[in-house]
Amino acid sequence: MLKFIIHGIAIAFLTVLTQVGGIVYLIVLALSNRYQLNLLKSSGLFLGTYMVVCLLILPFLAPMFGRVALPVTGNLKPLNYITCLLNRHYVRTELREQLVGVSDRINKQFEGTKTNYLDANFPFYDGFPLFPHLSHNDGRKVDIAFYYTNQETKAYSNSAPSFIGYGIYEGPAANETNYPKQCADKGYWQYGFLNYLIPHWKADKFSVDVKRTGTLIRSLATDQRTSKIFLEPHLKQRWKLGGYNKIRFHGCQAVRHDDHIHLQL
Known part of the structure:
Protein backbone atom coordinates (compact mmCIF):
# COMPACT_ATOMS: atom_id res chain seq x y z
CA MET A 1 0.00 0.00 0.00
CA MET A 64 -0.15 19.92 -33.21
CA PHE A 65 -1.52 21.70 -30.14
CA GLY A 66 -0.73 25.15 -31.46
CA ARG A 67 2.48 25.70 -29.51
CA VAL A 68 6.19 25.90 -30.24
CA ALA A 69 9.27 25.99 -28.07
CA LEU A 70 11.04 29.27 -27.40
CA PRO A 71 14.72 29.46 -28.47
CA VAL A 72 17.37 28.25 -26.05
CA THR A 73 20.23 30.23 -27.62
CA GLY A 74 20.61 33.57 -29.37
CA ASN A 75 19.25 36.97 -28.42
CA LEU A 76 16.24 35.33 -26.75
CA LYS A 77 17.01 32.58 -24.28
CA PRO A 78 15.97 31.21 -20.88
CA LEU A 79 17.46 32.79 -17.79
CA ASN A 80 17.78 29.27 -16.40
CA TYR A 81 17.87 26.19 -18.63
CA ILE A 82 15.89 24.27 -16.03
CA THR A 83 12.88 26.15 -17.44
CA CYS A 84 13.31 24.19 -20.67
CA LEU A 85 14.02 20.87 -18.96
CA LEU A 86 10.70 21.31 -17.15
CA ASN A 87 8.91 22.03 -20.46
CA ARG A 88 7.79 25.47 -19.32
CA HIS A 89 8.98 27.32 -22.45
CA TYR A 90 6.18 26.69 -24.96
CA VAL A 91 4.09 29.45 -26.54
CA ARG A 92 1.91 30.14 -29.55
CA THR A 93 3.80 30.86 -32.77
CA GLU A 94 2.66 34.50 -32.76
CA LEU A 95 4.12 35.08 -29.30
CA ARG A 96 7.39 33.40 -30.27
CA GLU A 97 7.70 35.67 -33.30
CA GLN A 98 6.97 38.72 -31.18
CA LEU A 99 9.59 37.80 -28.58
CA VAL A 100 12.27 36.93 -31.13
CA GLY A 101 11.65 40.20 -32.94
CA VAL A 102 11.80 42.42 -29.88
CA SER A 103 14.90 40.65 -28.53
CA ASP A 104 16.67 41.19 -31.86
CA ARG A 105 15.75 44.89 -31.80
CA ILE A 106 16.99 45.27 -28.23
CA ASN A 107 20.24 43.55 -29.16
CA LYS A 108 20.66 45.86 -32.13
CA GLN A 109 20.02 48.96 -30.00
CA PHE A 110 22.09 47.73 -27.05
CA GLU A 111 24.83 45.56 -28.51
CA GLY A 112 25.38 42.29 -26.70
CA THR A 113 22.09 42.37 -24.79
CA LYS A 114 20.27 39.08 -24.32
CA THR A 115 16.59 38.94 -23.42
CA ASN A 116 15.93 36.24 -20.84
CA TYR A 117 12.52 34.62 -20.51
CA LEU A 118 11.19 32.85 -17.43
CA ASP A 119 8.06 30.67 -17.28
CA ALA A 120 5.82 30.50 -20.35
CA ASN A 121 3.46 27.51 -20.82
CA PHE A 122 3.45 23.73 -21.10
CA PRO A 123 3.38 22.16 -24.59
CA PHE A 124 -0.11 20.63 -24.48
CA TYR A 125 -3.75 21.48 -23.79
CA ASP A 126 -5.36 24.83 -23.06
CA GLY A 127 -6.43 25.01 -19.44
CA PHE A 128 -3.66 22.78 -18.08
CA PRO A 129 -2.23 24.84 -15.19
CA LEU A 130 1.41 25.87 -14.97
CA PHE A 131 1.87 25.95 -11.20
CA PRO A 132 2.07 28.39 -9.44
CA HIS A 133 0.84 30.77 -12.16
CA LEU A 134 -2.85 31.61 -12.47
CA SER A 135 -3.06 32.15 -16.22
CA HIS A 136 -0.11 30.49 -17.99
CA ASN A 137 -2.31 27.79 -19.50
CA ASP A 138 -3.04 28.68 -23.13
CA GLY A 139 0.28 29.45 -24.82
CA ARG A 140 -0.41 33.18 -24.82
CA LYS A 141 1.58 34.23 -21.74
CA VAL A 142 5.24 34.54 -20.86
CA ASP A 143 7.30 36.10 -18.08
CA ILE A 144 10.41 38.07 -19.00
CA ALA A 145 13.29 38.93 -16.68
CA PHE A 146 14.38 42.50 -16.10
CA TYR A 147 17.74 43.52 -17.52
CA TYR A 148 20.41 44.11 -14.86
CA THR A 149 23.74 45.84 -14.40
CA ASN A 150 26.60 44.77 -12.17
CA GLN A 151 26.69 47.01 -9.11
CA GLU A 152 30.49 47.08 -8.98
CA THR A 153 31.32 47.63 -12.65
CA LYS A 154 28.03 49.36 -13.63
CA ALA A 155 28.18 47.29 -16.83
CA TYR A 156 25.31 45.30 -18.31
CA SER A 157 25.10 41.77 -16.93
CA ASN A 158 23.42 38.83 -18.64
CA SER A 159 22.38 37.47 -15.28
CA ALA A 160 19.96 38.23 -12.46
CA PRO A 161 19.99 38.40 -8.65
CA SER A 162 17.59 35.44 -8.48
CA PHE A 163 18.57 32.17 -10.14
CA ILE A 164 14.97 31.65 -11.28
CA GLY A 165 14.27 35.31 -12.06
CA TYR A 166 11.59 35.67 -9.40
CA GLY A 167 11.60 36.79 -5.77
CA ILE A 168 14.13 39.66 -5.68
CA TYR A 169 11.83 42.68 -5.72
CA GLU A 170 12.26 46.30 -6.74
CA GLY A 171 10.10 47.52 -3.88
CA PRO A 172 8.17 50.79 -3.67
CA ALA A 173 9.73 53.94 -2.26
CA ALA A 174 8.04 55.90 0.52
CA ASN A 175 6.32 58.23 -1.95
CA GLU A 176 5.11 55.47 -4.31
CA THR A 177 1.97 53.36 -4.37
CA ASN A 178 2.59 50.35 -2.14
CA TYR A 179 0.41 47.52 -3.42
CA PRO A 180 2.57 44.84 -1.78
CA LYS A 181 1.63 46.25 1.63
CA GLN A 182 -1.99 46.83 0.64
CA CYS A 183 -2.36 43.27 -0.60
CA ALA A 184 -0.65 41.84 2.48
CA ASP A 185 -2.92 43.89 4.74
CA LYS A 186 -5.92 42.38 2.95
CA GLY A 187 -4.70 38.88 3.76
CA TYR A 188 -3.21 37.89 0.41
CA TRP A 189 -0.27 36.04 1.95
CA GLN A 190 0.93 34.61 -1.38
CA TYR A 191 1.50 38.05 -2.93
CA GLY A 192 5.11 38.33 -1.78
CA PHE A 193 5.83 34.84 -0.48
CA LEU A 194 8.78 34.29 -2.84
CA ASN A 195 10.68 36.90 -0.86
CA TYR A 196 11.01 34.29 1.89
CA LEU A 197 11.92 31.38 -0.39
CA ILE A 198 14.54 32.84 -2.74
CA PRO A 199 18.11 33.38 -1.43
CA HIS A 200 19.11 37.05 -1.34
CA TRP A 201 22.87 36.61 -1.23
CA LYS A 202 23.27 38.15 -4.72
CA ALA A 203 20.61 40.83 -4.34
CA ASP A 204 23.04 43.67 -3.63
CA LYS A 205 25.30 42.73 -6.57
CA PHE A 206 22.77 43.78 -9.22
CA SER A 207 20.60 46.75 -10.05
CA VAL A 208 17.87 46.96 -12.68
CA ASP A 209 19.01 48.41 -15.99
CA VAL A 210 16.11 50.84 -16.29
CA LYS A 211 17.08 52.07 -19.76
CA ARG A 212 17.08 48.61 -21.32
CA THR A 213 14.08 47.37 -19.33
CA GLY A 214 12.05 50.49 -20.07
CA THR A 215 12.87 50.23 -23.77
CA LEU A 216 11.68 46.63 -23.82
CA ILE A 217 8.42 47.44 -22.03
CA ARG A 218 7.66 50.39 -24.31
CA SER A 219 8.29 48.26 -27.38
CA LEU A 220 5.95 45.55 -26.11
CA ALA A 221 3.31 48.07 -25.01
CA THR A 222 3.12 49.60 -28.49
CA ASP A 223 2.96 46.24 -30.27
CA GLN A 224 -0.55 45.50 -31.60
CA ARG A 225 -0.14 41.83 -30.71
CA THR A 226 0.19 42.64 -27.01
CA SER A 227 -3.00 42.38 -24.97
CA LYS A 228 -1.67 43.10 -21.47
CA ILE A 229 1.55 43.68 -19.60
CA PHE A 230 1.54 43.17 -15.84
CA LEU A 231 3.89 45.38 -13.81
CA GLU A 232 3.71 46.78 -10.29
CA PRO A 233 2.13 50.26 -10.28
CA HIS A 234 5.09 51.81 -8.46
CA LEU A 235 7.44 50.73 -11.27
CA LYS A 236 5.04 52.00 -13.89
CA GLN A 237 5.14 55.33 -12.05
CA ARG A 238 8.89 55.31 -11.41
CA TRP A 239 9.83 54.38 -14.97
CA LYS A 240 7.42 56.95 -16.48
CA LEU A 241 5.22 54.43 -18.26
CA GLY A 242 1.92 56.05 -17.34
CA GLY A 243 0.89 56.70 -20.93
CA TYR A 244 0.71 53.01 -21.85
CA ASN A 245 -2.75 51.58 -21.17
CA LYS A 246 -1.69 47.99 -21.81
CA ILE A 247 0.52 48.10 -18.69
CA ARG A 248 -1.80 47.11 -15.87
CA PHE A 249 -2.03 46.02 -12.26
CA HIS A 250 -2.69 42.30 -11.97
CA GLY A 251 -4.59 42.23 -8.68
CA CYS A 252 -3.79 40.97 -5.20
CA GLN A 253 -4.85 37.42 -6.04
CA ALA A 254 -1.65 36.98 -8.08
CA VAL A 255 1.97 37.57 -6.99
CA ARG A 256 4.22 40.59 -7.12
CA HIS A 257 5.38 41.86 -10.50
CA ASP A 258 8.29 44.07 -9.49
CA ASP A 259 10.77 41.28 -10.22
CA HIS A 260 9.70 40.46 -13.79
CA ILE A 261 7.45 41.45 -16.70
CA HIS A 262 4.34 39.46 -17.57
CA LEU A 263 3.39 39.62 -21.26
CA GLN A 264 0.33 38.15 -22.92
CA LEU A 265 -1.18 38.20 -26.38
Whole structure:
Protein backbone atom coordinates (compact mmCIF):
# COMPACT_ATOMS: atom_id res chain seq x y z
CA MET A 1 0.00 0.00 0.00
CA LEU A 2 2.82 2.38 0.91
CA LYS A 3 4.45 1.77 -2.49
CA PHE A 4 1.25 2.75 -4.29
CA ILE A 5 1.05 5.97 -2.26
CA ILE A 6 4.69 6.84 -2.99
CA HIS A 7 4.28 6.15 -6.70
CA GLY A 8 1.06 8.17 -6.76
CA ILE A 9 2.73 11.15 -5.12
CA ALA A 10 5.67 10.93 -7.55
CA ILE A 11 3.37 10.79 -10.58
CA ALA A 12 1.30 13.74 -9.36
CA PHE A 13 4.38 15.81 -8.53
CA LEU A 14 6.06 15.17 -11.90
CA THR A 15 2.83 15.92 -13.76
CA VAL A 16 2.34 19.24 -11.97
CA LEU A 17 5.99 20.18 -12.43
CA THR A 18 6.60 19.11 -16.04
CA GLN A 19 3.23 18.00 -17.52
CA VAL A 20 4.70 14.83 -19.06
CA GLY A 21 6.95 13.58 -16.25
CA GLY A 22 4.17 11.52 -14.69
CA ILE A 23 3.57 9.62 -17.94
CA VAL A 24 7.29 8.92 -18.32
CA TYR A 25 7.36 7.71 -14.71
CA LEU A 26 4.49 5.28 -15.39
CA ILE A 27 6.23 3.88 -18.48
CA VAL A 28 9.53 3.42 -16.64
CA LEU A 29 7.74 1.89 -13.66
CA ALA A 30 6.11 -0.70 -15.92
CA LEU A 31 9.42 -1.51 -17.61
CA SER A 32 11.24 -1.73 -14.27
CA ASN A 33 8.68 -4.20 -12.93
CA ARG A 34 8.72 -6.20 -16.16
CA TYR A 35 12.50 -6.57 -16.26
CA GLN A 36 13.09 -6.38 -12.49
CA LEU A 37 15.44 -3.40 -12.68
CA ASN A 38 17.07 -2.11 -9.51
CA LEU A 39 16.70 1.48 -8.30
CA LEU A 40 19.88 2.71 -9.99
CA LYS A 41 18.95 1.27 -13.39
CA SER A 42 15.36 2.48 -13.06
CA SER A 43 16.55 5.99 -12.23
CA GLY A 44 18.90 6.00 -15.20
CA LEU A 45 16.14 4.74 -17.48
CA PHE A 46 13.80 7.46 -16.25
CA LEU A 47 16.33 10.25 -16.79
CA GLY A 48 17.27 8.98 -20.24
CA THR A 49 13.66 8.52 -21.35
CA TYR A 50 12.64 11.88 -19.94
CA MET A 51 15.45 13.69 -21.78
CA VAL A 52 14.54 11.99 -25.08
CA VAL A 53 10.89 12.97 -24.63
CA CYS A 54 11.71 16.59 -23.73
CA LEU A 55 14.39 17.23 -26.32
CA LEU A 56 13.18 15.18 -29.30
CA ILE A 57 9.51 14.26 -29.00
CA LEU A 58 7.79 17.27 -27.40
CA PRO A 59 9.11 19.87 -29.89
CA PHE A 60 7.68 17.67 -32.66
CA LEU A 61 4.27 17.13 -31.02
CA ALA A 62 3.65 20.58 -29.54
CA PRO A 63 2.81 22.31 -32.88
CA MET A 64 -0.15 19.92 -33.21
CA PHE A 65 -1.52 21.70 -30.14
CA GLY A 66 -0.73 25.15 -31.46
CA ARG A 67 2.48 25.70 -29.51
CA VAL A 68 6.19 25.90 -30.24
CA ALA A 69 9.27 25.99 -28.07
CA LEU A 70 11.04 29.27 -27.40
CA PRO A 71 14.72 29.46 -28.47
CA VAL A 72 17.37 28.25 -26.05
CA THR A 73 20.23 30.23 -27.62
CA GLY A 74 20.61 33.57 -29.37
CA ASN A 75 19.25 36.97 -28.42
CA LEU A 76 16.24 35.33 -26.75
CA LYS A 77 17.01 32.58 -24.28
CA PRO A 78 15.97 31.21 -20.88
CA LEU A 79 17.46 32.79 -17.79
CA ASN A 80 17.78 29.27 -16.40
CA TYR A 81 17.87 26.19 -18.63
CA ILE A 82 15.89 24.27 -16.03
CA THR A 83 12.88 26.15 -17.44
CA CYS A 84 13.31 24.19 -20.67
CA LEU A 85 14.02 20.87 -18.96
CA LEU A 86 10.70 21.31 -17.15
CA ASN A 87 8.91 22.03 -20.46
CA ARG A 88 7.79 25.47 -19.32
CA HIS A 89 8.98 27.32 -22.45
CA TYR A 90 6.18 26.69 -24.96
CA VAL A 91 4.09 29.45 -26.54
CA ARG A 92 1.91 30.14 -29.55
CA THR A 93 3.80 30.86 -32.77
CA GLU A 94 2.66 34.50 -32.76
CA LEU A 95 4.12 35.08 -29.30
CA ARG A 96 7.39 33.40 -30.27
CA GLU A 97 7.70 35.67 -33.30
CA GLN A 98 6.97 38.72 -31.18
CA LEU A 99 9.59 37.80 -28.58
CA VAL A 100 12.27 36.93 -31.13
CA GLY A 101 11.65 40.20 -32.94
CA VAL A 102 11.80 42.42 -29.88
CA SER A 103 14.90 40.65 -28.53
CA ASP A 104 16.67 41.19 -31.86
CA ARG A 105 15.75 44.89 -31.80
CA ILE A 106 16.99 45.27 -28.23
CA ASN A 107 20.24 43.55 -29.16
CA LYS A 108 20.66 45.86 -32.13
CA GLN A 109 20.02 48.96 -30.00
CA PHE A 110 22.09 47.73 -27.05
CA GLU A 111 24.83 45.56 -28.51
CA GLY A 112 25.38 42.29 -26.70
CA THR A 113 22.09 42.37 -24.79
CA LYS A 114 20.27 39.08 -24.32
CA THR A 115 16.59 38.94 -23.42
CA ASN A 116 15.93 36.24 -20.84
CA TYR A 117 12.52 34.62 -20.51
CA LEU A 118 11.19 32.85 -17.43
CA ASP A 119 8.06 30.67 -17.28
CA ALA A 120 5.82 30.50 -20.35
CA ASN A 121 3.46 27.51 -20.82
CA PHE A 122 3.45 23.73 -21.10
CA PRO A 123 3.38 22.16 -24.59
CA PHE A 124 -0.11 20.63 -24.48
CA TYR A 125 -3.75 21.48 -23.79
CA ASP A 126 -5.36 24.83 -23.06
CA GLY A 127 -6.43 25.01 -19.44
CA PHE A 128 -3.66 22.78 -18.08
CA PRO A 129 -2.23 24.84 -15.19
CA LEU A 130 1.41 25.87 -14.97
CA PHE A 131 1.87 25.95 -11.20
CA PRO A 132 2.07 28.39 -9.44
CA HIS A 133 0.84 30.77 -12.16
CA LEU A 134 -2.85 31.61 -12.47
CA SER A 135 -3.06 32.15 -16.22
CA HIS A 136 -0.11 30.49 -17.99
CA ASN A 137 -2.31 27.79 -19.50
CA ASP A 138 -3.04 28.68 -23.13
CA GLY A 139 0.28 29.45 -24.82
CA ARG A 140 -0.41 33.18 -24.82
CA LYS A 141 1.58 34.23 -21.74
CA VAL A 142 5.24 34.54 -20.86
CA ASP A 143 7.30 36.10 -18.08
CA ILE A 144 10.41 38.07 -19.00
CA ALA A 145 13.29 38.93 -16.68
CA PHE A 146 14.38 42.50 -16.10
CA TYR A 147 17.74 43.52 -17.52
CA TYR A 148 20.41 44.11 -14.86
CA THR A 149 23.74 45.84 -14.40
CA ASN A 150 26.60 44.77 -12.17
CA GLN A 151 26.69 47.01 -9.11
CA GLU A 152 30.49 47.08 -8.98
CA THR A 153 31.32 47.63 -12.65
CA LYS A 154 28.03 49.36 -13.63
CA ALA A 155 28.18 47.29 -16.83
CA TYR A 156 25.31 45.30 -18.31
CA SER A 157 25.10 41.77 -16.93
CA ASN A 158 23.42 38.83 -18.64
CA SER A 159 22.38 37.47 -15.28
CA ALA A 160 19.96 38.23 -12.46
CA PRO A 161 19.99 38.40 -8.65
CA SER A 162 17.59 35.44 -8.48
CA PHE A 163 18.57 32.17 -10.14
CA ILE A 164 14.97 31.65 -11.28
CA GLY A 165 14.27 35.31 -12.06
CA TYR A 166 11.59 35.67 -9.40
CA GLY A 167 11.60 36.79 -5.77
CA ILE A 168 14.13 39.66 -5.68
CA TYR A 169 11.83 42.68 -5.72
CA GLU A 170 12.26 46.30 -6.74
CA GLY A 171 10.10 47.52 -3.88
CA PRO A 172 8.17 50.79 -3.67
CA ALA A 173 9.73 53.94 -2.26
CA ALA A 174 8.04 55.90 0.52
CA ASN A 175 6.32 58.23 -1.95
CA GLU A 176 5.11 55.47 -4.31
CA THR A 177 1.97 53.36 -4.37
CA ASN A 178 2.59 50.35 -2.14
CA TYR A 179 0.41 47.52 -3.42
CA PRO A 180 2.57 44.84 -1.78
CA LYS A 181 1.63 46.25 1.63
CA GLN A 182 -1.99 46.83 0.64
CA CYS A 183 -2.36 43.27 -0.60
CA ALA A 184 -0.65 41.84 2.48
CA ASP A 185 -2.92 43.89 4.74
CA LYS A 186 -5.92 42.38 2.95
CA GLY A 187 -4.70 38.88 3.76
CA TYR A 188 -3.21 37.89 0.41
CA TRP A 189 -0.27 36.04 1.95
CA GLN A 190 0.93 34.61 -1.38
CA TYR A 191 1.50 38.05 -2.93
CA GLY A 192 5.11 38.33 -1.78
CA PHE A 193 5.83 34.84 -0.48
CA LEU A 194 8.78 34.29 -2.84
CA ASN A 195 10.68 36.90 -0.86
CA TYR A 196 11.01 34.29 1.89
CA LEU A 197 11.92 31.38 -0.39
CA ILE A 198 14.54 32.84 -2.74
CA PRO A 199 18.11 33.38 -1.43
CA HIS A 200 19.11 37.05 -1.34
CA TRP A 201 22.87 36.61 -1.23
CA LYS A 202 23.27 38.15 -4.72
CA ALA A 203 20.61 40.83 -4.34
CA ASP A 204 23.04 43.67 -3.63
CA LYS A 205 25.30 42.73 -6.57
CA PHE A 206 22.77 43.78 -9.22
CA SER A 207 20.60 46.75 -10.05
CA VAL A 208 17.87 46.96 -12.68
CA ASP A 209 19.01 48.41 -15.99
CA VAL A 210 16.11 50.84 -16.29
CA LYS A 211 17.08 52.07 -19.76
CA ARG A 212 17.08 48.61 -21.32
CA THR A 213 14.08 47.37 -19.33
CA GLY A 214 12.05 50.49 -20.07
CA THR A 215 12.87 50.23 -23.77
CA LEU A 216 11.68 46.63 -23.82
CA ILE A 217 8.42 47.44 -22.03
CA ARG A 218 7.66 50.39 -24.31
CA SER A 219 8.29 48.26 -27.38
CA LEU A 220 5.95 45.55 -26.11
CA ALA A 221 3.31 48.07 -25.01
CA THR A 222 3.12 49.60 -28.49
CA ASP A 223 2.96 46.24 -30.27
CA GLN A 224 -0.55 45.50 -31.60
CA ARG A 225 -0.14 41.83 -30.71
CA THR A 226 0.19 42.64 -27.01
CA SER A 227 -3.00 42.38 -24.97
CA LYS A 228 -1.67 43.10 -21.47
CA ILE A 229 1.55 43.68 -19.60
CA PHE A 230 1.54 43.17 -15.84
CA LEU A 231 3.89 45.38 -13.81
CA GLU A 232 3.71 46.78 -10.29
CA PRO A 233 2.13 50.26 -10.28
CA HIS A 234 5.09 51.81 -8.46
CA LEU A 235 7.44 50.73 -11.27
CA LYS A 236 5.04 52.00 -13.89
CA GLN A 237 5.14 55.33 -12.05
CA ARG A 238 8.89 55.31 -11.41
CA TRP A 239 9.83 54.38 -14.97
CA LYS A 240 7.42 56.95 -16.48
CA LEU A 241 5.22 54.43 -18.26
CA GLY A 242 1.92 56.05 -17.34
CA GLY A 243 0.89 56.70 -20.93
CA TYR A 244 0.71 53.01 -21.85
CA ASN A 245 -2.75 51.58 -21.17
CA LYS A 246 -1.69 47.99 -21.81
CA ILE A 247 0.52 48.10 -18.69
CA ARG A 248 -1.80 47.11 -15.87
CA PHE A 249 -2.03 46.02 -12.26
CA HIS A 250 -2.69 42.30 -11.97
CA GLY A 251 -4.59 42.23 -8.68
CA CYS A 252 -3.79 40.97 -5.20
CA GLN A 253 -4.85 37.42 -6.04
CA ALA A 254 -1.65 36.98 -8.08
CA VAL A 255 1.97 37.57 -6.99
CA ARG A 256 4.22 40.59 -7.12
CA HIS A 257 5.38 41.86 -10.50
CA ASP A 258 8.29 44.07 -9.49
CA ASP A 259 10.77 41.28 -10.22
CA HIS A 260 9.70 40.46 -13.79
CA ILE A 261 7.45 41.45 -16.70
CA HIS A 262 4.34 39.46 -17.57
CA LEU A 263 3.39 39.62 -21.26
CA GLN A 264 0.33 38.15 -22.92
CA LEU A 265 -1.18 38.20 -26.38
